[in-house]
Amino acid sequence: MEDTIQNKGFKPFIKHFKALVLMQLKDKLDFSFLSSKKKLIAKIVFFILRIGAIIAISYLAFHYAAVLSLFSLSGIVPVGVVTMIYTLIFVMSLLSCTVGLMKTLYYADDNRVLVTMPVTGNMVFFSKLVVYFIFELERSLTFTLPLLIGYGVASLLPIGMYFWMIPCLIFLSALPVVLGALLSLPTMAVYGFLKRHGAIKVTVFLLVITIFVAAVIWLILLIPENINLIQQWHHIQPHIIDFIRQFNIYAYPLAKLTNMMIGEYYNLRFNFTWAQVVTFVILIAAMALVLVVVYLIAKPLFLKMTATPFEFEKKEYIKARENRRRKKYKSILRKEFLLNLRSTEISYSFVAVYISVPILILLLNKIFAAMTTQLLGDYMAYSFNLLIILLILFASNAIVSTMYSMEGRAGYMKKTKPLELIMPLVIKLFYNILFSVLSILAAMTVFGIYSALSVGNIIMLTVCVLFFQFGHILWSAERDLMNPQNEQYATTGGLIDNPNSNMTTISAFIISAAVFAFSLKLFTEGGDDPTLACVKLMLLGIAFALMRAYLFFVKVRVYYKERM
Amino acid sequence: MKKSVVLAIMVIYVFAIVVVGLWGIKTYFFNPTVYVSEIKLVDSEDGAYKVETTPDQPDVDYIRVDYKKDLKFQLYYRVLPDDASNKTVEFDFDISKYVGKIEITEVGEVLVYANERMTIDGYIRSRDGVKAKSRKIRIMIRVSESV
Structure with missing residues (x-):
């Protein structure tokens, strides 16, 4: 498989790699709008409207949160709130990348087809990561960026910060992908185990659902009988501010990443600091390190699993059961x-x-x-x-x-x-x-x-x-x-x-x-x-x-x- | 269920709460003017200072800040009750001893220009007329050796 490239060199490599990525993207995305000018224009207009709507909603939400002093008395929404939102986005991306990469790297049927093409196993492996990176990038640029722009406009961020956000988000989009590739290994182990043990799978599923439902009901029952937000606000607000502060202490790496994107607030304004550049460099170095680890651990397993012909796959032992005669209904x-x-x-x-x-x-x-x-x-x-x-x-x-x-x-x-x-x-x-x-x-x-x-x-x-x-x-x-x-x-x-x-x-x-x-x-x-x-x-x-x-x-x- | 359907159900759910909240609740006649009952300084949210009081002068809020270059910070305050009709306040400090060394704006922005020990006394005062409340504040700027 490693010697299947016909033309060695950088240009053919890029050409093959691009074809591989596009092929997988075409499987997952609908590009039919490219065939018609009308559809293309409609798509572009809808895209611009969507971005505009997110910016507007984000701006209004942050502006009124600041006016109503929901999260701070300072007249702006503190960076800690953005950290909380970014953490939520990041965790969701990480979960979707981990599960998605586990399926696409180790269980996808198209792997057997892809490895028969004139490409190396490395290329197939990295093309899968690149496809996920493109999805993440699309999400970052069409959702996270407009959200941050809305915050920036409401909080009077310096103009330069908007341009700085773009390279930051491009690299940050790769973070859930490389971490997801690494986490896909233990996830696969758990997934495989649960797949083999149906009873445990059902028990775990029911347990998770029960705990989740119980927690939600408990939270709902905490809502007081007579809410008077105006009367009770001065008791509630310090707790909110303290919660945001505590959250930022515990989610320190994500707080640093948020600061990297939008700067630090001191002297009553947002400032660009060298700490942002340092965090940016550390982020790239850390991702490179994780990628090396993924290459060394996950790639061999990926190649082994895709190269194993399905005829030799371990057959699950199915216990034979007597064919019982039951009533029709x-x-x-x-x-x-x-x-x-x-x-x-x-x-x-x-x-x-x-x-x-x-x-x-x-x-x-x-x-x-x-x-x-x-x-x-x-x-x-x-x-x-x-x-x-x-x-x-x-x-x-x-x-x-x-x-x-x-x-x-x-x-x-x-x-x-x-x-x-x-x-x-x-x-x-x-x-x-x-x-x-x-x-x-x-x-x-x-x-x-x-x-x-x-x-x-x-x-x-x-x-x-x-x-x-x-x-x-x-x-x-x-x-x-x-x-x-x-x-x-x-x-x-x-x-x-x-x-x-x-x-x-x-x-x-x-x-x-x-x-x-x-x-x-x-x-x-x-x-x-x-x-x-x-x-x-x-x-x-x-x-x-x-x-x-x-x-x-x-x-x-x-x-x-x-x-x- | 499609995402758009889930979204539509969520919108209707919120709509239900808003509609009952707007048109379904009992209306009361109440005194439209709520006067300020208390003003107090609170800790800086960006960690610039903490508010202290002393047992012998419980009605004075103390702030101690170490000087650093281009020192600038906001005085944070809370007006009670939260539904007060007029929550605007004014800061009134006597900086005659330190002209050109410190500046305190009406909205509570403090700008320090000199690395010098300074003690400034002043008030934060509500602007709701005859029943206006106030609170005494003492800001102490400490000299920094490292600047």
Whole structure:
């Protein structure tokens, strides 16, 4: 592999390397706009608008934070706040680079194709790093730089500092990439271990989720009942200033990097200092050192893994299980459970959506509880609760609009099952419905605790939400059945812009907005007693679900009868 | 869920809070003028000085600063309550003994030109009329051998 370069020398090397990088970029980015002048102009205009918007938002945020003395009494936002924002950006970049590089260096299928090209293994290895560097650079120049410019304008940074930021950001973009390449090794070890031990993987995943959820709930419950920021501000602000100061002590390297970009504030202005140049030189030296370490440790492993033919890959030992005979429905339920569990897209969506709904409702109601509302405010709060619950659940049903198609050509097998055709179709929705019910019950319980509504009214509203969700799930599934995308999924493995999902998302916004408006109208019309409004909403939900169920069953029967 | 959908839901979520906060809360009639009850100097956020008080003179805030070339610092203060109607203040120092050696602006910017031991007394005063509050301040500039 090392001798595969046909033409030795610097120019051919650059040519080959560039081709290699461009090839990988074309795989990951959409360059179709280059083919049309119109698209290119639209892209440029949109790009400029986006940058302008980020600068404007950043400027306004920092300007008003300074005017309101949110983080400091000095009339500017202290550098420490920028350090905190930069730390967040850096940590996210580092995580995405570490996981991305681990996958692309050690698990990507294209490695086997790339090493057959007239290039050296070193070139393939470094081209992968360069691709990630380009992504990071794009993110830095289109997000971090405008953000800093906004800060600079609000804090009267010297003009020269804006020009100095650019080389700084170019080199800083490489930092998460080289660190990510180094961290990809232990990450791969953990990933490989979890992949081999499914039970531990699930346990760790559940543990992380549980800790995260518990921490979020704990934080939400800390919100005091009666917030009066104006009255309490002089107690809160010193804590904020102290927190920023402490954060900058603990995140010292990142504070130095922030200072390197925007200078130091003393004598009531930002100043360019030699310390910035020294930090810049140290940064380059440190990255070079890490790169050497990566080259010495990660590159041999990368070459070994890509050079191992897949025929010789270690086969995982799969324990044989006796083929048990199960009841028809149980068998399909089990199959759907395994399919959902194995599809990260579906299982993560389940976890993210169904757990987030009650948490978001808890936060919303905690905030509403901190306000002293009038009757109209209470009714608004009830309607917004319904809106948020329905909107999130309905929008998550976009995945239901892909479920049948996602089976690809295997989807046609459902006709061969020894069951009424409708059953496998409905059972496919079972887990969505089950987790929706649990999520709705949890969310409505939280809503019930914080609202002044009676238990009976809460039950009626719960029934309303449940039936709306049943109806929407059936409607979403119906879209997929009536306009199947099985062939696209079978040939491409995925469909980014699924028309059925898009329609489901649009309907989610329209229906939830309609329910919100209607419920607010009913509550306000009912005066002091919201019972009649709750009854009407419940009946509306039931009617919607019955209508969608009827249409679903009728359409399935007609559609499959014609097809068969 | 697509990023744009998540973003839209977040916007609606925040919108819900803002709408209830603006149109759903009870309105109270209150006295529109809130007078300043206290002014105090606070520690410099950029580490230029710390505010000290002594038990025998608890109503005076002391600041000690070592001289260095082009010394310039801001006096930080806090006006209570935070919802005071007029939070503007003025600094009033007697620098007649040190003309040309130190300058203190009305907004509390201190510029020191001479490496000399100096003690300047003054006040920070609220500007909300007859009920104006004030606080006595003593700034001490110490001589630095290294300059």
